[in-house]
Amino acid sequence: MSDGQRSPTRDGQIVVSGLTKVYRNVRAVDNLSFTVEPGRVTGFLGPNGAGKTTTLRMLLNLVTPTAGEATVGGRRYADLTDPLRHVGAVLEASSAHKGRTGLNHLRVICAAAGLPKRRADEALALVGLTPAAKRKFKGYSLGMKQRLGIAAAMLGDPRVLILDEPANGLDPEGIRWMRGFLKSLAQQGRTVLVSSHLLSEMQLLADDVVIIAAGQLVRQGPVDQVIGSMAQGVRVRVRTPQADVLTAALKAESVTVATDEHGTLLIGGVDAPTVGRAALTAGVELHELTTERPDLERVFLELTAGKADIR
Numbered sequence: 001m002s003d004g005q006r007s008p009t010r011d012g013q014i015v016v017s018g019l020t021k022v023y024r025n026v027r028a029v030d031n032l033s034f035t036v037e038p039g040r041v042t043g044f045l046g047p048n049g050a051g052k053t054t055t056l057r058m059l060l061n062l063v064t065p066t067a068g069e070a071t072v073g074g075r076r077y078a079d080l081t082d083p084l085r086h087v088g089a090v091l092e093a094s095s096a097h098k099g100r101t102g103l104n105h106l107r108v109i110c111a112a113a114g115l116p117k118r119r120a121d122e123a124l125a126l127v128g129l130t131p132a133a134k135r136k137f138k139g140y141s142l143g144m145k146q147r148l149g150i151a152a153a154m155l156g157d158p159r160v161l162i163l164d165e166p167a168n169g170l171d172p173e174g175i176r177w178m179r180g181f182l183k184s185l186a187q188q189g190r191t192v193l194v195s196s197h198l199l200s201e202m203q204l205l206a207d208d209v210v211i212i213a214a215g216q217l218v219r220q221g222p223v224d225q226v227i228g229s230m231a232q233g234v235r236v237r238v239r240t241p242q243a244d245v246l247t248a249a250l251k252a253e254s255v256t257v258a259t260d261e262h263g264t265l266l267i268g269g270v271d272a273p274t275v276g277r278a279a280l281t282a283g284v285e286l287h288e289l290t291t292e293r294p295d296l297e298r299v300f301l302e303l304t305a306g307k308a309d310i311r
């Protein structure tokens with residue numbers, strides 16, 4: 001890596017260590033520590049108000065921490081000699097001068113950052129916006145604005161990309177494009193840190209997750225491991241007009257039976273064929289019998305339950 005950026009920390013690795021931000025009466029981020037590895041997409045997840053944006057802003061030196069620090073490749077963002085060449089960031093839907101074309105918008109940034117003009121054309125091509133290069137920003141759709149924001153972040157060909165809710169407002173095709181694009185950046189060995197509320201999308205996109213709630217770390221690790229760590233894994237979902245009879249029949253099998261708000265039974269510790277046989281033996285009519293595997297959404301809701309309050 002250039003600029004003598006060597007350190008015991010791996011190039012492109014993000015290390016957040018004891019990071020804390022206290023506003024007047026709220027601990028927005030509370031002694032938070034985690035690492036983000038290069039070559040992987042890391043989903044940064046948390047309920048509303050968990051402290052995700054504040055953390056990302058501290059990483060980018062836009063907010064001063066009350067305590068702790070965050071480094072990229074062993075250096076604080078403020079200490080990077082040429083930050084745009086190391087870290088690209090997309091914090092909110094891109095804004096630009098309304099009358100300026102997408103290409104000119106990027107050229108202005110290149111000029112200000114001392115980057116060659118051709119990077120504007122390259123970055124536009126990278127996000128598929130070349131056909132709209134000469135169109136004015138005011139005519140861009142929300143999806144095109146998001147792409148332009150990413151193009152701006154890629155101008156310095158950074159090793160690390162940080163995005164806050166990049167899928168916000170995108171249509172399904174836009175979301176699919178974003179997924180492929182971010183995965184390809186990780187495959188090139190870059191570090192990709194993405195905050196999002198869209199848990200089903202994160203399950204498709206992320207290799208690792210960092211889950212926070214109320215400013216604190218709740219869980220960190222590869223998505224598969226985090227899902228696999230669920231106390232109750234696979235469960236059987238049953239709808240029946242004779243829930244009491246089936247529950248009594250299953251008690252003998254020493255299984256756990258819970259009921260959701262619609263009266264559907266959620267049965268743990270047993271497989272679907274066993275439930276089906278118990279129902280047949282007890283003469284119970286079934287309207288649904290399905291095996292439910294844990295997913296990121298279920299894990300997230302279980303891990304952050306009761307911590308999603310507005311602070």
Ligand SMILES: Nc1ncnc2c1ncn2[C@@H]1O[C@H](COP(=O)(O)OP(=O)(O)OP(=O)(O)O)[C@@H](O)[C@H]1O
Nearest residue numbers: 023026028046047048049050051052053054055311
């Ligand atoms: N500038 C500020 N002044 C005072 N409080 C703030 C400020 N910025 C954030 N907060 C508070 O800090 C907490 C964390 O906010 P933050 O925006 O970081 O959460 P978030 O996880 O990004 O939320 P969301 O998912 O809703 O965007 C919230 O309680 C918020 O009200």
